[in-house]
Amino acid sequence: MSLVNTIYDTGIYIYALSLLFFFSDCIRRNSSAKRMGTGLLIIVLALQFTVLGIRTWQDRIVPFVTLYDFLFMFAFILVFASLLMSFFQKSEITILLFSVIGFCVLVLNHLRLDFGNNPLSNWQGVHGLLVFHIILANLSVVSFTVAAVFAAMYLFLHKKLKNKKWNDTMRRLPSLEMMDKWSYYGMLIGTPLLSMSLIVAVLSIIAVGRFELLLDFKVITTFIGLGIFSFYFVKRRSKQNSGVMMSKWALFGYVFIIINLLLNSWSNFHWWTGV
Amino acid sequence: MHIVVVGLNYRTAPVEVREKFTFADKDLPEALRHLKLTKSVLEGVIVATCNRTEIYVVVDRLHMCGYFIRSFMEQWFGISREEFTSHLYIYEDEQAISHLFRVTCSLDSMVLGETQILGQVRSAFLQSQENNATGVWFNMLFKQAVTLGKRVHSETTIGESAVSISYAAVELGKRIFGMFTDKKVLILGAGKMSELTVKHLYANGADEVIVANRTLSRAEELALKFNGTPCTLETAINRLDEVDILISSTGAKEYVLTSSQVKESMKNRQSRPLFIIDIAVPRDIDPVIGDLHNVFLYDIDDLEGIVESNLEMRRGEAVKIEVMIKEEIIAFNQWLKTLGVRPAIRALQEKSNSIHEDTMESLFNKLPELDDHQRKVIRRLTKSIVNQMMHDPINRIKEMTGEKQGNDALDFFTQIFALEEQVNEQDKDQVVASKKTAVTASSKSSEIMSSLSKASLMPASL
Numbered sequence: 258m259s260l261v262n263t264i265y266d267t268g269i270y271i272y273a274l275s276l277l278f279f280f281s282d283c284i285r286r287n288s289s290a291k292r293m294g295t296g297l298l299i300i301v302l303a304l305q306f307t308v309l310g311i312r313t314w315q316d317r318i319v320p321f322v323t324l325y326d327f328l329f330m331f332a333f334i335l336v337f338a339s340l341l342m343s344f345f346q347k348s349e350i351t352i353l354l355f356s357v358i359g360f361c362v363l364v365l366n367h368l369r370l371d372f373g374n375n376p377l378s379n380w381q382g383v384h385g386l387l388v389f390h391i392i393l394a395n396l397s398v399v400s401f402t403v404a405a406v407f408a409a410m411y412l413f414l415h416k417k418l419k420n421k422k423w424n425d426t427m428r429r430l431p432s433l434e435m436m437d438k439w440s441y442y443g444m445l446i447g448t449p450l451l452s453m454s455l456i457v458a459v460l461s462i463i464a465v466g467r468f469e470l471l472l473d474f475k476v477i478t479t480f481i482g483l484g485i486f487s488f489y490f491v492k493r494r495s496k497q498n499s500g501v502m503m504s505k506w507a508l509f510g511y512v513f514i515i516i517n518l519l520l521n522s523w524s525n526f527h528w529w530t531g532v
Numbered sequence: 533m534h535i536v537v538v539g540l541n542y543r544t545a546p547v548e549v550r551e552k553f554t555f556a557d558k559d560l561p562e563a564l565r566h567l568k569l570t571k572s573v574l575e576g577v578i579v580a581t582c583n584r585t586e587i588y589v590v591v592d593r594l595h596m597c598g599y600f601i602r603s604f605m606e607q608w609f610g611i612s613r614e615e616f617t618s619h620l621y622i623y624e625d626e627q628a629i630s631h632l633f634r635v636t637c638s639l640d641s642m643v644l645g646e647t648q649i650l651g652q653v654r655s656a657f658l659q660s661q662e663n664n665a666t667g668v669w670f671n672m673l674f675k676q677a678v679t680l681g682k683r684v685h686s687e688t689t690i691g692e693s694a695v696s697i698s699y700a701a702v703e704l705g706k707r708i709f710g711m712f713t714d715k716k717v718l719i720l721g722a723g724k725m726s727e728l729t730v731k732h733l734y735a736n737g738a739d740e741v742i743v744a745n746r747t748l749s750r751a752e753e754l755a756l757k758f759n760g761t762p763c764t765l766e767t768a769i770n771r772l773d774e775v776d777i778l779i780s781s782t783g784a785k786e787y788v789l790t791s792s793q794v795k796e797s798m799k800n801r802q803s804r805p806l807f808i809i810d811i812a813v814p815r816d817i818d819p820v821i822g823d824l825h826n827v828f829l830y831d832i833d834d835l836e837g838i839v840e841s842n843l844e845m846r847r848g849e850a851v852k853i854e855v856m857i858k859e860e861i862i863a864f865n866q867w868l869k870t871l872g873v874r875p876a877i878r879a880l881q882e883k884s885n886s887i888h889e890d891t892m893e894s895l896f897n898k899l900p901e902l903d904d905h906q907r908k909v910i911r912r913l914t915k916s917i918v919n920q921m922m923h924d925p926i927n928r929i930k931e932m933t934g935e936k937q938g939n940d941a942l943d944f945f946t947q948i949f950a951l952e953e954q955v956n957e958q959d960k961d962q963v964v965a966s967k968k969t970a971v972t973a974s975s976k977s978s979e980i981m982s983s984l985s986k987a988s989l990m991p992a993s994l
Contacts, residue, residue, distance in 0.1 A: 286689055288848065418707060423838045425845060428693065428703070450747055496802035499825045508832030 261311050265367060270303035271297050272336075272360050279353045286425070298336060298356070306334045321391050328366040335400045347431050354406045386461040393454035397447045398488045398518065404443025405511035408504035410425065411436040412434035415501055437500045440507050441513075448486040451514075455479060478517045485510040533709055534573065534594050535669065537628040538601040538620060539586030542642050545619035553609055553616065555580040560937050563608060564665040570604045570970070572597055575667040577660040577674060583642055583650050590669045594660050624733050629864055631674065633857045635679035638690070645690035645846045650681040672867060674729065682713045687856075690849040693842035698729040700838040701809045701830070702736055705777060708807050708828055712738040718775040719743045720789070721782030722754040725811050729779050742775065744768030746782070772797035778817040788816040794824060801826070811835070869933045869942075876946050877926055879954035888918050925949075 278294030281287055308329070312320040339355040340346040414430050417423075430436070462470045470476065480511040489506045492498050541552060555563055555578055567576040567587065576588035591597045602620070606613045622632045633639045633783070636653050637897045657674035662667045666674070685691050694700040709715055717738045719726045730741055741760030751762035763771070765782070769789065772778070774817070782788050787810075803826065809818040810831045822829035842864035885957065892911055896902060900911070925945070932941035946952055 288687060333981060414707065418704075419822075420836070421830065422835050423841045425689070425693075430707075432706060433708050435710045499803055500805070501825070 261308050264304050264308050264311075268301050268308070269360075269363055269367065271303045271304065271435065272356070272363060273302060273409050274348055276353075276356050276360055279349065283349050283426075283429070291343075291349060294352075296341070298340055298343075301339060302333070302336045305329070305336060309333065321395065322388065325366055327391060327395055328362050330395050331398060331402075332359045332366070333361040334395070335362070335402065338403065347429055349429055350410065350426070351406060351431070354409070355402075358402060358406070375388075386457050386464070390454050390457040390461065393450050393457065396456060397450035398514065400447030400450060401507075401511045401514055402443075404440045404447060404507050405441060407431075407436045407440035408507035409513075410445045411440060411500055411504040412508075415504075433500060437503065440504060443488060444489055444510075445509055448490070450485070451483055451486065453481075455483060475517065475520070479514075482517055483513040484508065485513055533669065534591050534597070534624075534625055535588070535628045535673070536591055536597050536601070537631055538598060538605075538625045539579075539584060540616065540619045540621070541584035541586070541640070544701075545616075549616065549619050550583070550585065552611060553580075553585040553605070554582075559717045561663045562660055563662045567604055568665050571600045574602065575660075575670045576665045577670055579651065579653055579656040584635075584640075586635070588628070588665065588670070589702060594624060595627055597624075613722055626865070631675050631858060631863055633860055634672065634681055634969065635908070636677040637684045637853050637857065638681070639680055639850050639853060639857075640896055640945060643695055644843065644850060646697070647685060647691050647768045648676065650685070653681070654678045655960055668871065669868075673864060676860060676864055680856065684853050688849045688852055690846050690853065693845055695846065696840055697725070697811065697832070697835045697839060697840055698732050700835045700842070701729050701779070702732045702813075704809075704828070704830060704835075705733065705807055708805055709776065712777075714739045715776040716740045716742065716774055717777045717779065718771070718780065719754070720765060720768060720780040721745060721784075721812065721814060722750045723781040723783070725813075725857070726779045726781040727754060727757075729809065730758060734775065738777070742768060742771065751937045772806075773800035775808065776804065778806065780808070780810050781812045782816050783816060783817060784811060789821065791816050791824070794821045794827060798824060798826065809835070841881070862910045866934045868937045870930060872939075873933045873942055873945075874931055875955045875958040876929070876942060876949075876951055879946075879951040879958060880922065880926070880949050882948065883951065883954060884918050884922055888915060937948065 267523060275294045275297035276322045278290045280295065309320065312326075321330045332379065333357050337361055339359065342352050385497065412432055413431055413437065414427060417427050418433070431439070458476075459471065462468065483510040487507070489503065489510060492506060493503055542550070543977050545553075560578060560580075563578060564576060567573060567578065567589070568919070570576075570589075572593055573589045574590045574592055577588040579586045579588065587601055589597070589601065591600075601622075602613045602617065605616065631640070632653075636650055638644065638646050639648050639992060641649050653674070657666070661671065669912070694703040706713065712733055715738050716734075717730055717733050717740070721742065722743055730738070734741060741758040742763060743751045743755040743758075743760050744763050744765050745754075746765060748762060748764060749766075755761070755762040765788065772789075772794065778789075780788060790795065794806070803829060805826045808829045809816055809820065810828065810829065813832060815831055817829060817831075819829065819831070821827055828882065885935075891913065896908070896927075929941065929945045932938060935941070946955055
């Protein structure tokens with residue numbers, strides 16, 4: 258595992274460097290810094306891919322069952338999303354925000370957690386279903402992150418426009434309409450993914466006959482989170498709420514789901530601390 | 533040789549002076565030909581725009597150069613020099629190069645960061661090139677200036693932000709809507725300013741324009757320009773829920789639009805934002821409307837604030853560009869230095885070739901028994917020795933002339949190889965050659981000049 262750790266560490270250092278370049282570009286326009294940042298991000302993605310490859314080869318399974326793996330995969334998808342965003346204009350600040358989140362997740366993950374044992378060892382019968390549940394949950398969290406980033410940027414630009422505080426940063430952000438649309442798309446993709454993930458999890462519990470787990474605190478709070486996201490769509494359909502209100506809902510739902518994700522002590526069986 | 537620019541622009545001359553010194557496109561070839569005939573001028577480019585008339589020349593000596601160019605202007609425009617000398621500026625050598633770079637980077641423009649001047653300088657250069665008025669120096673300098681201008685616009689944001697009220701409104705609209713396709717614009721009051729703003733919005737893809745005015749005929753007139761719909765002010769306010777952008781400039785003394793009217797319309801808008809631009813003084817729109825959800829209200833002062841902030845941003849970028857210009861001047865000077873070494877290298881090569889030829893001739897005279905093949909081999913091998921011997925000194929001097937003591941190194945090189953005579957000879961040939969082309973055209977040109985009255989050479993519009 259020392260090789261994996263070395264690659265992981267190298268990835269973190271390069272990610273930090275890339276973040277600095279993106280930061281410098283955002284502070285004062287610098288296209289060469291943006292190019293450097295993007296180039297380094299490609300290296301980070303390659304290193305993360307290598308870590309995944311080595312772990313898959315060693316464990317004979319794609320690693321995403323522990324919280325450590327879950328967050329690693331989350332960071333990996335965020336890096337990938339950042340690279341996709343770099344193809345769009347006025348995406349510098351979005352990439353910076355994605356990178357800050359991805360980098361923090363990667364660093365904290367490395368400091369606090371470890372590869373750990375397979376927490377699904379007690380769930381041999383429904384192993385496949387639970388793997389599917391984790392993948393869907395991971396993708397939904399990434400979608401909600403995208404929605405939250407655009408929602409936060411929306412609120413920022415909206416405030417600036419209302420207060421008539423004009424500066425260069427405003428010109429570098431996508432338009433309000435565009436951010437509202439992307440935030441909505443993030444929610445639109447994330448919510449069904451989370452729903453499917455929960456359905457799969459419930460089916461697994463039913464399959465093994467451990468019905469008491471359905472009343473597990475974390476299961477309930479996740480359903481509440483799903484309720485918040487569903488309510489977002491209800492409010493949106495009514496078309497009587499401003500973009501500000503919708504962005505606030507998107508952010509509220511995201512914060513709720515992230516806290517829920519990290520507070521494993523609430524759960525009797527989500528004990529995947531990885532330690 | 534020296535680079536000189538003589539000109540007048542919006543800073544040094546009012547429009548009534550500038551308009552007398554414009555070159556019509558059709559007269560430019562003749563003007564360039566005439567410029568090249570001017571004493572001491574070796575290369576020339578004329579940049580003539582509405583804000584400036586500048587004559588760039590490469591001259592063989594600085595002395596009296598300003599006088600010669602003024603004479604050219606006097607003769608060409610038929611205006612006595614006393615009338616325009618006080619409006620002229622003359623820059624020489626590095627100052628002239630710096631001025632050209634500042635012009636192409638639009639640092640010398642009336643609107644800092646505008647892009648039009650780059651195209652104008654480029655076409656002026658191309659026209660001079662077509663008319664054989666440029667040579668090695670200007671071919672390099674103007675290409676470098678145009679490349680720098682392009683680089684400046686791609687690497688800095690000097691040309692990005694809006695510096696007029698109407699563009700500021702468009703820029704703001706873009707922050708809210710992104711694009712204006714499928715957006716409806718309502719104009720209250722068909723004034724000039726609102727017409728200009730809607731013109732920009734329409735050019736940016738605005739879908740539909742509704743024009744409302746107290747007098748319907750004026751509304752119809754403006755609506756016609758944008759394929760819009762004319763209506764009265766009362767009807768327009770009732771249609772407020774349909775529109776995305778509202779531009780108001782009525783000249784009314786009271787508020788034309790009140791908070792309650794907008795509040796009412798917002799109920800039917802289904803969370804669509806409303807962007808209101810109030811460019812009227814006194815204001816048409818009750819400022820309280822700006823506090824409503826989803827309403828973005830900007831008055832003339834707000835827009836001016838944006839323009840000022842953008843201008844400040846452009847000035848910030850200009851500082852960066854000044855640094856780029858300094859770098860380019862150094863690069864051009866280095867190129868000039870390597871240009872100076874070319875006659876010396878050519879002289880050295882000619883001298884070595886001549887020595888080689890003489891030696892071969894003497895050798896073959898002494899050894900008449902050598903056959904053709906042997907002569908060929910000997911010639912080739914000895915030539916190879918000469919080339920190898922020359923290779924390092926030539927490369928070294930190319931490098932050294934680009935350094936600080938480049939001129940001293942070149943002098944030293946010329947002295948060591950005793951090339952003074954050949955180099956001077958080449959310099960003279962070059963001046964004669966460039967003058968020759970001018971002289972060939974001179975008789976023809978002077979005939980044309982004398983046959984044409986000055987008035988006919990003036991732009992048609994004057």
